[in-house]
Amino acid sequence: MRIAQVCNVGEICGGTAACAWSITLAFPDVDHTVIFLSPPNSRTVEAFQHCQFHSAKSITDGMIxxxxxxxxxxxxxxxxxxxxxxxxxxxxxxxxxxSRTAADVHLACSKWLHQRTPQSTQVLWQPTPIPIQRTDNPSRNAATSLRIGRICTPDDRKWPQSLIPLYERLAESFKNVEWEFIGAPGTLRESLQHACRGNARFITADVSARSRYWSWHALLYHHPTISESFGRTVAESMRCGTVPIVDRKGGFCEQIESGKNGFLCTNPDDFVAAIHQIQDRNHLSQLSQRAQDSSHEKCSLSIFRSRFLRILNQLSLGDSFDA
Structure with a gap:
């Protein structure tokens, strides 16, 4: 069986390329080709080295x-x-x-997006592999203070200046929290460091940076203007037992049962209240286990594979694989 995937951007730290990469991991028994509509950067080339890959400005039926x-x-x-x-x-x-190119089957990555996409006929959550647990990262369990991180595509649009007031409020309320930021652009780092009272650490975005989830007690994500269709970093972090504390909007609302495996927040007071709750280490441990269990059930590679095979049966391709 041979599958080709088409991605808009050659950036493994973006959502669509990361999804395509995960699909190749869910189907290791397949010959994979990936076509990027912009040249892939070095970290993306490294991530897709097990595949054939090309870049092209546009795709025609003849090329396929x-x-x-x-x-x-x-x-x-x-x-x-x-x-x-x-x-x-x-x-x-x-x-x-x-607007999307017509296809034989249209899938949406969340119920939230499905309700807003007339072309889509069914929902399929993205597959999310468990990030590697590195021994040189600090231990979550041995930490004496909470460690809370934010990870996002290294793009100014995903890191607006309007984040600063929230971190000022949180750092004022929780002076002993260690803050980590993966993918923050250089233009925002000084402001974030000041907002976090000098307790911020900045890490370059790449595939290996996802291992930091194992060191975090919580992932905190807020964006005042963007509703994420599917929280890929939320799913990844939950697979490591990291508790998500995120905006109550978009696909987050179907990934998280607030108060059970994470927290959905509508205002700064909600973010403050969530961090207060995870200061109880017994409660934090329960939330962490529930987050991990629910993400395994919904976003594992094996779950994605079985659901995707059912979809392939609609195209009479299901027999090409072993279920």
Whole structure:
């Protein structure tokens, strides 16, 4: 079986390329080709070294026919960049709202997005592998203070200046919290460090940085203007037992049962209250275990594989795999 995937951006630290990468891990018995619509950077090349990969400004049906694959998965592909694929069965995987190239099957990465995407016929959560646990990272259990992190695509749009007032409020309320930021652009680091009273640590975004989840007690995510269709970093962190404390909007609301395996917050007071709760280490341990269990049940590679195989049966491709 041969699968080709099309990604808009050659950035493994972005949602769609990370999803494509995870799909290759869910199907190690498949020959994978990945086409990026912008040149992949070095960390992306390293992540996809087990695949064939190409970059192209646009995709035609003839190009796909030349690859001689059995299935094409389009990730947020738009008609002006990717032509409709008629020579090969195709799946359009929607990760956000917008105009998308027609395909044989349309999937949405969350119920929230499905309700806002007329083309999608069913929901399929992204697969999220368990990040590697590195021995050189600080231990979560041995920490004397809480360690709370934020990880996001290294893009100014995902790191607005409007984050600063929340961190000023949190750092004022919790003077002993250690704050970590993965992917924060250089233009924001000084402001974040000042807001966190000098208790901030900054880490470069790459695949290995995900191992920091094992050191964090909680992942905190707030964005005043963006509703995430699916919280990929939320799912990844939960797989490591990190408790998510995030905005009550978008796909987060179907990933988290607030107060049971994480916290959904509507205002700064909610974020403060959530951190107060996890200061109780027994309560934190319970939340951590529930977060890990629920993410395993919903986002593991094996769960994704079984659900994806059922979808392939609609394209008469399911027999090509061992379930």
């Amino acid at each position: 026919r030349h690859l001689n694959v059995d299935l094409v998965i389009l990730h947020n592909s738009t008609p002006n960049r990717v032509a409709q694929i008629r020579s090969t069965p195709s799946i359009q995987y929607h990760h956000s709202m917008g």
